[in-house]
Amino acid sequence: MESLPEIVQNLITGLATGSIYAVVAVGFTIIFSATQVVNFTQGEFVMLGAMGAYMLTAWNWRNLDFAGLHWPLALAVPLAVLLATAVGLLLGWVLMRPRTNAAGPSLIIITVGASMLLQGVAGQLWGKDAVPAQPFVAAPAFTFTLPAALVGPHAPPVAIEWQQVWVVALTLAMVLALTLFFNRTLVGKAMRAVSVNRHGAQLMGINVSRMVIGAFALSAALGALAGATIAPISCGYYNMGTLIGLKGFAAAIVGGLGNFKGSVAAGLMLGVAESFAVMAPGLAEYKDAVAFVILLAMLVISPNGLPALLRDRKAAA
Amino acid sequence: MTRGSWFTSTLCWALVGVIAIAVAPLLAQYDAKELAKPLLLRQSYLLHVLSLIAIYTILAVGVNLLMGYAGQVSLGHAAFYGIGAYTSGILTAGPALSVHCSPLLALPAGVALAGVVAFLVGVPCLRLRGHYLAMATLGFGWIVFIIMQKWTVMTGGISGLREIPRLALGGFAFDSDVKWFYLTAAAALATLVVCANIVNSRVGRALRALHGSERAAATLGVNVAYYKVLVFVLAAMLAAFAGSLYAHKVNFISPNSFGFLISVELVVMVVVGGMASVWGAVIGAAAITLLSEWLADLGQHHAVFQDLHGVAFGLILILVMVFMPAGLTVGVRDLALRWFKRRRPAPAPQPQRQPREVARV
Numbered sequence: 161m162e163s164l165p166e167i168v169q170n171l172i173t174g175l176a177t178g179s180i181y182a183v184v185a186v187g188f189t190i191i192f193s194a195t196q197v198v199n200f201t202q203g204e205f206v207m208l209g210a211m212g213a214y215m216l217t218a219w220n221w222r223n224l225d226f227a228g229l230h231w232p233l234a235l236a237v238p239l240a241v242l243l244a245t246a247v248g249l250l251l252g253w254v255l256m257r258p259r260t261n262a263a264g265p266s267l268i269i270i271t272v273g274a275s276m277l278l279q280g281v282a283g284q285l286w287g288k289d290a291v292p293a294q295p296f297v298a299a300p301a302f303t304f305t306l307p308a309a310l311v312g313p314h315a316p317p318v319a320i321e322w323q324q325v326w327v328v329a330l331t332l333a334m335v336l337a338l339t340l341f342f343n344r345t346l347v348g349k350a351m352r353a354v355s356v357n358r359h360g361a362q363l364m365g366i367n368v369s370r371m372v373i374g375a376f377a378l379s380a381a382l383g384a385l386a387g388a389t390i391a392p393i394s395c396g397y398y399n400m401g402t403l404i405g406l407k408g409f410a411a412a413i414v415g416g417l418g419n420f421k422g423s424v425a426a427g428l429m430l431g432v433a434e435s436f437a438v439m440a441p442g443l444a445e446y447k448d449a450v451a452f453v454i455l456l457a458m459l460v461i462s463p464n465g466l467p468a469l470l471r472d473r474k475a476a477a
Numbered sequence: 478m479t480r481g482s483w484f485t486s487t488l489c490w491a492l493v494g495v496i497a498i499a500v501a502p503l504l505a506q507y508d509a510k511e512l513a514k515p516l517l518l519r520q521s522y523l524l525h526v527l528s529l530i531a532i533y534t535i536l537a538v539g540v541n542l543l544m545g546y547a548g549q550v551s552l553g554h555a556a557f558y559g560i561g562a563y564t565s566g567i568l569t570a571g572p573a574l575s576v577h578c579s580p581l582l583a584l585p586a587g588v589a590l591a592g593v594v595a596f597l598v599g600v601p602c603l604r605l606r607g608h609y610l611a612m613a614t615l616g617f618g619w620i621v622f623i624i625m626q627k628w629t630v631m632t633g634g635i636s637g638l639r640e641i642p643r644l645a646l647g648g649f650a651f652d653s654d655v656k657w658f659y660l661t662a663a664a665a666l667a668t669l670v671v672c673a674n675i676v677n678s679r680v681g682r683a684l685r686a687l688h689g690s691e692r693a694a695a696t697l698g699v700n701v702a703y704y705k706v707l708v709f710v711l712a713a714m715l716a717a718f719a720g721s722l723y724a725h726k727v728n729f730i731s732p733n734s735f736g737f738l739i740s741v742e743l744v745v746m747v748v749v750g751g752m753a754s755v756w757g758a759v760i761g762a763a764a765i766t767l768l769s770e771w772l773a774d775l776g777q778h779h780a781v782f783q784d785l786h787g788v789a790f791g792l793i794l795i796l797v798m799v800f801m802p803a804g805l806t807v808g809v810r811d812l813a814l815r816w817f818k819r820r821r822p823a824p825a826p827q828p829q830r831q832p833r834e835v836a837r838v
Contacts, residue, residue: 198612254799265550266802268611269744272552273794276741280787288784402737406619409612445627452616459613460601 164311168318170435176324176393178431179331180206181451183386184408185415185423186338187379193355193418194375200271201251202383203405204278205244209384210396211286212240214293233296241384247278248380252373275401282398293391297322323392330389334382335424342420351375355418403448407434410455416465426466430454524654526770528726531661532719533762535668537746538755539715542672544744545753545804546681547708548688549603550611553618554743557713559625559735560594561587561720566638566730573631580644584721591717592710599709604702610709618740625732637731644725657726664722665759668715673755675711684708685753738786742769745790748797751804760806 184202191199216236231239251274255267301319308315341348353361354371362368387396387404394400411430415422430451437443437450462469536558543549564587568578602613625632632638644651644660651660675681683704686694695701724730742765750761769786776783801808 200611254795257799265544265548265611266798268550269748270795270798272741272744273791273798275791276787277791277795280785280789280791283784283787403619406612406616410616413609413612446623449620449623452620455616456598456601456613456620459609463601463604463609 163315165306165315165318166439167436168306170439171432172318172320172324174432174435175428176321176327176431177390177435178428179327180386180390180404180427181408181411181430182424182427183331183334183382184404185411185427186335186420187383188409188412189415189418189420189423190351190375190379190382192412194351194372195255195267197255197267197271198409199376199379200268200275200405201248201278202379202408203401203403204275205248205380205383205401206387206390206404207282207396207398207401208244208247208278208380209237209240209387210293210391210400211282211291211387211398212243212384213237213388214291214391214396215286216240217294218291233294237385237388240388241381244384244387245377245381248376248378249373251380252376255376256369256372275405279399279401286398288398290395290397291391293388293396295321295323295392296326296389321393323389327386327389327393330385334385338382338420347371347374407451410451410458413455413463414458414466416467419465419467422465422467521654524658526766528654528658528661529770530759530763530766531658531665532723532726533743533746533766534665534759535719535722536716536743537750537758537762538668538672539712539719540743541747541750541753541755541758541761542675542684542708543712544747545751546676546684546688547705549705549709550744551614551709551712552611552737552740552744553614553616553621554712554716555735555737555739556614556618556621557591557595557716558720558723558739559621559732560591561717562724562730562735563587563625563632563638563720564590564717565721565724566641567631569725570638570641571631572633572638577642580642580721580725581646584644584718584725587721588714588717591720592714595710595713596706599706599713600702603705603709615737615740618737622732622736625735632732635732637729638724639729641724641728641730643728644722651725661722661726664718668718669755669759676755680704680707688753738790741790741794742786745793747804748794749805751807751810752802754804754807757804757806 184206187202187205188199191197191202213233213236216231216239217233218230251271254274255270299322301321302325303317303319305311305315305317342352343349350361350366351371351374353364353366354368358368361371387400407430408427411427412423413426414430415424415426433454434447434450437447443450458465462472536554540551540554543551543554561584565580565583567574568583568586569580570577598613598617599610602610626635628634651657676684683694683699686697686699687701687704691701720735723734746758746761746765748761749764750757750759768789772782772785772789776785797805797808803811
């Protein structure tokens with residue numbers, strides 16, 4: 161039996177990592193809605209955000225310190241996000257070229273190729289070692305003890321890193337901004353129209369390929385911002401994107417691929433589940449496998465995700 | 478194509494294959510003596526690479542059946558390759574077992590296990606339309622990879638399994654590079670002939686039909702889910718067969734030979750060799766194995782070029798898929814055909830009926 165403070169601590173850690181999975185899942189959802197393509201580069205956007213921000217705050221090219229590039233975070237993070245957005249635009253443009261418009265496995269393979277390429281270039285540019293990223297707030301972690309009535313007099317305190325607060329807050333802000341964007345702005349509504357019916361949207365005068373390229377840019381920006389904020393907690397390294405991307409995808413499937421709110425909820429749940437798995441004896445080693453077991457189980461039980469499953473249960477009852 | 482013509486073409490290909498297998502070791506010897514390139518200096522190295530090409534051919538043919546014919550992308554195929562290799566390794570030399578069985582038993586055991594696992598993974602994923610399989614197999618590949626790394630008692634963990642015995646048929650032991658070359662090449666050729674026959678059978682036609690349109694194929698009475706699972710299991714069993722051969726050939730296995738990069742490498746082989754082309758798999762396997770070995774060699778001599786595999790594979794995937802979605806060899810062949818047609822003096826223009834565009838289903 162684990163102690164309550166430990167459970168609370170893991171819950172907090174899980175929520176912070178889960179926020180990142182949620183953002184990545186939303187990125188998958190945006191691109192999948194627009195193109196019906198599972199974008200394997202999603203995790204690489206996260207990596208670009210993390211490594212880009214690191215590069216601009218502490219440029220260190222193979223231990224060859226370029227003086228003068230110690231930019232403040234407030235400048236480095238937006239620039240890193242811009243960099244990833246440019247990559248997203250490029251990828252969207254390549255995928256939307258008329259010749260590659262032939263759907264099917266070739267589009268997926270192109271995103272796999274882009275992912276390999278970005279990872280390879282990142283490995284060459286920034287080396288294979290994990291890089292320490294600068295936290296947004298230099299203050300020490302915020303600690304508190306749970307009420308003594310619950311946990312007894314000698315319970316260990318619970319700590320919240322300021323970076324974790326940043327991660328959760330930025331995720332909330334992104335979700336809020338996206339909700340407004342998709343419901344209130346013309347471009348957002350046009351993007352939704354494309355995802356509902358591509359042909360119909362085209363007939364209504366919406367430039368479909370521009371919307372698709374926009375979807376790529378948008379999810380790249382989201383992923384990069386998430387990456388830049390998580391890097392101080394989990395370290396940035398050149399192939400961090402593979403695992404984060406996969407886990408985000410698992411969340412997107414559990415949340416029902418294409419379901420915006422479902423993705424966010426599933427991402428948070430996945431983060432917490434993973435963090436709790438550490439507490440189970442013998443499971444800590446296999447922590448990374450938790451997401452994939454959940455993914456495969458979900459595909460078996462209900463491929464349309466948890467929301468669909470719950471809806472069906474309600475309808476049946 | 479009529480029955481007779483494909484039979485003769487398969488026969489021709491098989492003959493070409495047999496001759497190539499017979500001649501290759503001689504060529505290797507010749508190259509080593511005459512050219513004396515650093516990479517080809519040792520004959521045993523060249524034979525090793527040729528055996529690797531043969532093993533990868535078996536893998537690539539399986540993935541091509543799945544990807545080129547059935548249109549399903551598998552990004553975790555190295556997992557089945559690993560299941561074959563590790564079953565062989567654990568049964569014949571595992572530290573956890575006190576009694577080790579013969580490689581001849583371990584090989585079919587690995588193939589059977591991969592088949593069962595593929596069935597269990599494939600049934601839920603392949604019932605779905607679309608591209609769930611790519612992600613599901615990617616996740617599955619990671620699970621297998623993590624198990625290989627962490628289940629140290631069984632798999633030896635990161636350091637892997639050592640001293641896996643070589644294959645022996647009765648009193649005949651496969652104990653030299655030349656013998657291994659003949660064995661792997663014969664296995665690859667047999668796989669190619671079997672797969673060429675499958676492709677031209679009822680199963681092959683059903684696969685191509687569902688690649689074109691699952692819905693149309695289902696309307697015509699093709700049991701879509703059945704055929705997709707069938708080809709997935711077949712590809713997995715071929716991969717396990719190759720993995721088992723690999724384990725018994727190199728005698729040492731570790732998780733890194735079965736990771737995500739290998740899965741991607743297999744996809745690159747199919748992309749280079751050409752979608753839906755059984756014999757193209759040989760070209761793909763040969764080209765990518767040589768490229769891979771060359772890159773590794775380059776990285777050893779120049780630190781700047783270390784670990785360029787990802788960049789190279791990524792570029793190949795993007796460029797080939799953007800410009801030749803049917804694959805490199807198929808694309809080049811089509812280009813060449815078009816070029817020759819243009820060069821030939823045009824015959825007297827005859828009013829031809831344009832084939833009407835068929836509506837997409």
